[in-house]
Amino acid sequence: MNIRLDKFLADMSVGTRTEVKKIIKAGRIQVNNKVVRDSSIKINTENDQVLFDNTPVLYIEYEYYMLNKPAGIITAVSDLKEPTVLNLISSVRKDLFPVGRLDRDTVGLLLITNNGELAHRLLSPKKHVDKKYYVELNASLTQEMCQKLREGVSIEKNVITAPAKLEILDAPDCKRVVLTIQEGRFHQVKRMFLAVERKVVFLKRMEFGPLKLDENLKYGEYRRLNEKELKLLEEYIKDTDMEELCTRELCTREL
Ligand code: URA
Secondary structure, eight states, X not given: OEEEHHHHHHHTTSSOHHHHHHHHHTTOXXXXXXXXXXXXXXXXXXXXXXXXXXXXOOOOOOOEEEEEEOTTOBOSSOOSSSOBGGGGOOOSOSOOEESSOOOTTOEEXXXXXXXXXXXXXXXOGGGOOOEEEEEEESSOOOHHHHHHHHXXXXXXXXXXXXXOEEEESSTTTOXXXXXXXXXXXXXXXXXXXXXXXXXXXXXXXXXXXXXEOOTTOOTTOEEEOOHHHHHHHHHHHHHHHHHHHHHHHHHHHHO
């Protein structure tokens, strides 16, 4: 990838864009062993060697973290009043963001990255990404309620949820369940149970697409995705292209 020198340095948190321009002017940056004073020169991130005060600066384009979100923290990039999930991650990158949203009181798997293209594909309603939740309820579900939840319930005017998977973990009590949905409407899980007159008292996301929550992560802890998980995501995203292609082909044929 080719990017401007000042962006390269700002992305790697050498300073703000204004600060790095001053650093470059001061002759503190070398590119391939030559001092450069022009902020606009293009750096090839794979081949060029960049030194700041004689120390190499390596460029990392994308970062991917799995966070076990704790309760009481909001899913946002920044907030004037309270801490956000991004405050839990220490990274040099300033362009990280959460992929999707969990409510303040929801815990569990949240993917954090700076790869906008990947996020866009994972959040696309066309992709039908599975989201698996562990749910505790205030009261038991009846057989009839389970069937309604599986088939689709009305959560607002003109909105019926798509078919969902529901597993009962504690039959015959039926207050602890695992729900897998492919949609991601606002407060969807809570509203689905409200539609059958039950209240969610605990909600934890266990899976998101091909990613499973690492059970070794305590609430508030995070780690980088490993090679295996990155491959799984890559494969998963590849399928999106295929699906979109097929849909387009079908549409064309129907026309
Ligand atoms: N559904 C909800 O109701 N809340 C969440 O945080 C996620 C899904």
